[in-house]
Amino acid sequence: MSAYRMIILSAVVVLLSAVTLTEGMRYKASPNVCCFSFQSRPLKSTLVASYSPTSSQCSKQAIL
Known part of the structure; x- marks a missing residue:
């Protein structure tokens, strides 16, 4: 392989x-569970x- 091809491949x-790592970090930073509807009266x-x-x-903020 020529040096030019090695540089392009690298x-x-x-x-x-870099793209894979940044996408992985974005999904890791998001919370696992969020509430989007709420019970308005006490249980x-x-x-x-x-x-x-x-x-x-x-x-x-909510309590699960």
Whole structure:
């Protein structure tokens, strides 16, 4: 292989790696669970088995 082809191949590999890494980081940074509809009235405490807060990255805070 000529030096020119090796440079082009290296540039393509670096570019594809950069795109793959940035896409992976974008999906990793997003929260796993967000609420988009809410219960407006309180639940009976006897119906609640466990709870946890949503991620701070969600647009609205909620309890799951």
